[in-house]
Amino acid sequence: MTTDEHPGTDPDGTDPDGKGTGKPLSIAYSPCPNDTFVFDAWAHGRLAGAPDLDVTFADIHLTNGMAQRGEFDVLKVSYAVLPWVLDEYALLPCGGALGRGCGPLVLTRAPGDAAELTGRTVAVPSEKSTAYLLFRLWAADLVPGGVGEIVVMPFDRIMPAVRDGEVDAGLVIHEARFTYQTYGLHRLADLGEHWESTTGLPIPLGAIIAKRSLGTDTLKLLADSARASVRAAWDDPEASRDYVMEHAQEMDPAVANQHIGLYVNEFTADLGEDGYAAVRGLLTRAAAEGLVPPLGPDALAFP
Known part of the structure; x- marks a missing residue:
C-alpha cells in the first residue's frame, strides 16, 4: 500500500484549525495522470477540512474487483461495475472521468472495417469496464454475427499482442489513443464516436464511489473535497506535476498533459444532467443486451 504523507495535520489526525478528520479514509485510484492530477491537492493535505486519505495505486x-469485495472506503472504478456495487457504495457526483472525443479504440494490424471482426479474437483489458460495454454495444450494431473469442489481458500487453499476431484486434484505452501508431497499428473504430453519434451523450468512463456506511455527512464532505481538489489542480497545474510524473509509468510529459486535457473536464467537477444521463443511458442499454444487471430507479442518486 502506498500512503501519502499529509503535511499540515497533527498526529491525532486533526488539521491545524481544529477540525477532526479522524482515521484516514482508504482510497484506491489509478496512477494515470488524470487521477493523480485530480487527487494531488487532497492526497497531500492541501485542502482545509478535507478528510485525510490513505492512498493505494491500482x-x-x-479497483473494480476491490469494489466488488468492499475493500476500500473510496475507489475510482469503471462505470460498468456500478450495477454490482451500488448497494454498498454511492456514486459521487464529481471526481470521475466522462467526456467527448475520449472513447476507447479498436485496433488492428491492417486497415479494415467492422465486418472483418466477425468471429475474430479480440483482446480487452477487462470484461467489467466501460470500454468493454461500449465495445459490445458497437459490435451488436456493426459486426454481423458478433466477434469471436474475447481474451482478457493487461492493457499494456494489448498493443504488442495485436502487433505480434497473438490476437486479431485489441480494445485499448487511455494513453494508447496517442501511442498506437508507434506499434504500426490501425484504428478500426473509435467507440466514443459511435456512442456520441448514436446517443448525443458524453462517454462515461471512470467513477468515484464511496461506502454508504460512511454516512450522509461524510459522503457530502467527500464530494466537496473531490470537487475542491479538481479546482485546485486547475488553478495551479504546476503544483501537481511532480506527483503526476512520479506515477506516470515513464510516460512522456507531453502525453501526460494530453491525457489530463482529455479526461479532466467539466464533468470531473460535476456530472450534471448530461453526465447522469450518459451513465444511466450506458447501463440501461448494457442491461438490455444482458451485459449487466438492471439498475434500480434511484441507484445513482446521491445522498
Whole structure:
C-alpha cells in the first residue's frame, strides 16, 4: 500500500484549525495522470477540512474487483461495475472521468472495417469496464454475427499482442489513443464516436464511489473535497506535476498533459444532467443486451 504523507495535520489526525478528520479514509485510484492530477491537492493535505486519505495505486481492473469485495472506503472504478456495487457504495457526483472525443479504440494490424471482426479474437483489458460495454454495444450494431473469442489481458500487453499476431484486434484505452501508431497499428473504430453519434451523450468512463456506511455527512464532505481538489489542480497545474510524473509509468510529459486535457473536464467537477444521463443511458442499454444487471430507479442518486 502506498500512503501519502499529509503535511499540515497533527498526529491525532486533526488539521491545524481544529477540525477532526479522524482515521484516514482508504482510497484506491489509478496512477494515470488524470487521477493523480485530480487527487494531488487532497492526497497531500492541501485542502482545509478535507478528510485525510490513505492512498493505494491500482489499475482500474483491480479497483473494480476491490469494489466488488468492499475493500476500500473510496475507489475510482469503471462505470460498468456500478450495477454490482451500488448497494454498498454511492456514486459521487464529481471526481470521475466522462467526456467527448475520449472513447476507447479498436485496433488492428491492417486497415479494415467492422465486418472483418466477425468471429475474430479480440483482446480487452477487462470484461467489467466501460470500454468493454461500449465495445459490445458497437459490435451488436456493426459486426454481423458478433466477434469471436474475447481474451482478457493487461492493457499494456494489448498493443504488442495485436502487433505480434497473438490476437486479431485489441480494445485499448487511455494513453494508447496517442501511442498506437508507434506499434504500426490501425484504428478500426473509435467507440466514443459511435456512442456520441448514436446517443448525443458524453462517454462515461471512470467513477468515484464511496461506502454508504460512511454516512450522509461524510459522503457530502467527500464530494466537496473531490470537487475542491479538481479546482485546485486547475488553478495551479504546476503544483501537481511532480506527483503526476512520479506515477506516470515513464510516460512522456507531453502525453501526460494530453491525457489530463482529455479526461479532466467539466464533468470531473460535476456530472450534471448530461453526465447522469450518459451513465444511466450506458447501463440501461448494457442491461438490455444482458451485459449487466438492471439498475434500480434511484441507484445513482446521491445522498
